[in-house]
Amino acid sequence: MKKRRELAIKLDALGPRLLVERPWLGRLYARLMAPRPSLRVFPGWTFGREFFVEHRWMATRRGILWRYALRNELDIWVVLPWHGGTRLEARLGNDESFCVYVAGSFEPNEFAFLDRTLRRRMTFIDVGANDGLFTLFAAARVGRRGCVLAFEPSSRERAVLERNLALNRLRNVDVLPVALANEPGEATLQIAPALHGGHNTLGGFAHKGVAAIATEAVQLETLDAVTARLGIARVDVIKIDVEGAELKVLAGARETLRKWQPVLLIEANDEALRKQGASTADLLALLRSLDYAVFVFSETTGLEEPWAEGAPLSANIVAKAFPPSEA
Structure with missing residues (x-):
């Protein structure tokens, strides 16, 4: 658990710094953190459930990036994997990317x-x-x-x-x-x-x-x-x-x-x-x-x-x- 907490601290500091100092590298980092979409049912799904309710570890890490982009009004677009083998360009810091990128599911x-x-x-x-x-x-x-x-x-x-x-x-x-x-x-x-x-x-x-x-x-x-x-x-x-x-x-x-x-x-x-x-x-x-x-x-x-x-x-x-x- 201690090593996991230490890793979280490092990642939560690294991501935002890359978004500002090396935007292209920050986008790459954000993309590497992206979840894979699933077509399984999710009983009781609500907006951002994986982040707000279940507190999933990776969702929390991605949430740090999303909030940093929102608070600092950064125009960060990330290409994400989407259903059916497609790809989706999403802007960090809006409702849609919170579901798709941070939480990992949308409807x-x-x-x-x-x-x-x-x-x-x-x-x-x-x-x-x-x-x-x-x-x-x-x-x-x-x-x-x-x-x-x-x-x-x-x-x-x-x-x-x-x-x-x-x-x-x-x-x-x-x-x-x-x-x-x-x-x-x-x-x-x-x-x-x-x-x-x-x-x-x-x-x-x-x-x-x-x-x-x-x-x-x-x-x-x-x-x-x-x-x-x-x-x-x-x-x-x-x-x-x-x-x-x-x-x-x-x-x-x-x-x-x-x-x-x-x-x-x-x-x-x-x-x-x-x-x-x-x-x-x-x-x-x-x-x-x-x-x-x-x-x-x-x-x-x-x-x-x-x-x-x-x-x-x-x-x-x-x-x-x-x-x-x-x-």
């Missing part, structure tokens, strides 16, 4: 679910693609003859998404710089600080302490119109994480859902929905009207299980079209 049950669901030649739609965590994995899973549509209206996040696609030489992804809604038009996107880049919203911020640092005018389109315009031949899986605009996205995708009955993976944050005049109750009602059954991620197994009326929802839910006999 593991959702990714395990997609690993069980996605197949070659499928079409995956990523609504709210952000830096591309889901897009990269899906593009690798569906293969060259599959297709991924990635919707990301924020120019800041979209630039990172496109860098990550180039890094992986993925050519089966179309990036669309628009926000999906229930009708076409224009809107103002509230841009969150870089620390909370995944919280950009067309409504109000659902998380305390997050405030806009800028705004960006964005175009609104419906998914039905986009799939028709692009001549999409099939839609198999849609992931929607748009900080409270999920209901509007679904409302603009009725024909897409009716025609192809894709599996849905949707964020279900009641506070975020209420910031845009909706609620999880409204979301559930719309899914039911579209003949979709709702599943939640089990706290005990990490697997999807049928949602019972009145029971709590998981942070993200799965929705599957009822078989014709049950609709």
Whole structure:
């Protein structure tokens, strides 16, 4: 134990010094410390659990680097291994890299679910693609003859998404710089600080302490119109994480859902929905009207299980079209 503590002290001093004095060497050091992603389920997963709750030794070491980059406003980007044999460029000092780099996992049950669901030649739609965590994995899973549509209206996040696609030489992804809604038009996107880049919203911020640092005018389109315009031949899986605009996205995708009955993976944050005049109750009602059954991620197994009326929802839910006999 004594030697382990001594090693920790040395590493915790070495990493930050390299980031300042030899940035290229600091990035290499950070990369060597990076965890390997896993597609195993993680029952009871929460944000940063490996760091905050389990206090894993390597997570603590990586946390020292992450916090140093954040506190000193260092622009440190590290290329990390990601699911499906892809690589991800992440900036130390934001929420995403805290999960992926420090803790070593990001929504593991959702990714395990997609690993069980996605197949070659499928079409995956990523609504709210952000830096591309889901897009990269899906593009690798569906293969060259599959297709991924990635919707990301924020120019800041979209630039990172496109860098990550180039890094992986993925050519089966179309990036669309628009926000999906229930009708076409224009809107103002509230841009969150870089620390909370995944919280950009067309409504109000659902998380305390997050405030806009800028705004960006964005175009609104419906998914039905986009799939028709692009001549999409099939839609198999849609992931929607748009900080409270999920209901509007679904409302603009009725024909897409009716025609192809894709599996849905949707964020279900009641506070975020209420910031845009909706609620999880409204979301559930719309899914039911579209003949979709709702599943939640089990706290005990990490697997999807049928949602019972009145029971709590998981942070993200799965929705599957009822078989014709049950609709």
